[in-house]
Amino acid sequence: MNNAAKKLIIALDDLNFADCCALVEKTRDFAATYKIGVSLFCAHGPTIVKELKSYGVDIFLDLKLHDIPMQVSKAVEQAIDLEPKFLTLHALGGYTMLKEAAHVACGSKTQLLAVSVLTSMDEEQWRILGFADSVKDGVERLIVMSYEAGVRAFVSSPHEAASLKKLFKNDCIAVCPGVRPADAQHDDQKRIMTPYQAINNGADFLVVGRPITKSADVVMSAGNINAEINKALNEARNQE
Ligand code: C5P
Numbered sequence: 007m008n009n010a011a012k013k014l015i016i017a018l019d020d021l022n023f024a025d026c027c028a029l030v031e032k033t034r035d036f037a038a039t040y041k042i043g044v045s046l047f048c049a050h051g052p053t054i055v056k057e058l059k060s061y062g063v064d065i066f067l068d069l070k071l072h073d074i075p076m077q078v079s080k081a082v083e084q085a086i087d088l089e090p091k092f093l094t095l096h097a098l099g100g101y102t103m104l105k106e107a108a109h110v111a112c113g114s115k116t117q118l119l120a121v122s123v124l125t126s127m128d129e130e131q132w133r134i135l136g137f138a139d140s141v142k143d144g145v146e147r148l149i150v151m152s153y154e155a156g157v158r159a160f161v162s163s164p165h166e167a168a169s170l171k172k173l174f175k176n177d178c179i180a181v182c183p184g185v186r187p188a189d190a191q192h193d194d195q196k197r198i199m200t201p202y203q204a205i206n207n208g209a210d211f212l213v214v215g216r217p218i219t220k221s222a223d224v225v226m227s228a229g230n231i232n233a234e235i236n237k238a239l240n241e242a243r244n245q246e
Contacts, residue, residue: 007038010235013205014228015039015066015181017215023050023057029224030061036228039091041066041213055088064091066181066213070121072096075103082107086114092159092181094119097148101155108156119159119181120152125196146173153178164204164212165197171208183213187231190217201231205238 014037018026040063055065067090071078085093097120111118122145132141159179162170167180186198193216221227
């Protein structure tokens with residue numbers, strides 16, 4: 007598997023079970039990891055995780071867990087039996103929830119990934135929840151709290167990846183959606199970067215959905231994204 011493929015995560019949103027399998031089979035040379043969200047998991051449960059893993063790929067289980075610490079710890083315990091590479095949980099669940107989840111996941115094959123503030127949340131909705139600071143400050147506060155609780159991977163805009171790396175002196179993993187090749191539609195993504203720019207700005211993993219899943223030629227689209235990632239990786243290596 008090439009180095010670019012190791013950094014590409016394809017988001018399997020809006021696909022049915024058979025189409026997920028077909029997509030994985032076609033694109034697995036270009037992406038090491040596939041993201042299963044709550045809707046796919048509600049529809050198919052652990053079966054879809056096991057089925058996709060049988061193609062030899064890793065799974066990003068995007069369940070965004072958020073409940074009392076005991077519930078989340080038990081959910082993490084169950085989920086890590088499926089050996090996903092990443093499992094998301096909401097930083098808003100609080101320090102104790104995060105710390106206990108991190109304790110459960112410690113030593114497993116699964117990296118916990120904290121989600122701070124959903125991109126669907128604007129300043130007004132944030133204020134209605136009772137927070138006095140801005141969304142931007144809230145994101146940083148939640149990320150620092152997650153780090154203190156033992157979580158080392160974060161969902162981040164590619165625009166924030168560099169500052170995240172700086173904040174934790176590179177002791178963290180930035181997983182970045184909001185990535186679009188220059189010629190792709192933006193869809194509902196607002197603050198995008200190209201794959202090349204995102205890698206240059208410190209992203210460790212890129213989450214790309216529709217530019218691949220809705221493409222008329224999924225292999226070509228995934229291959230082009232790999233080429234951009236490789237370009238950035240090679241340039242970085244040559245500068246070392
Ligand atoms: O199709 P697209 O490339 O926009 O898909 C991006 C994926 O990343 C989706 O599954 C979306 O839910 C997820 N995501 C995001 N922005 C975040 C967190 C997750 O786009 N802040």
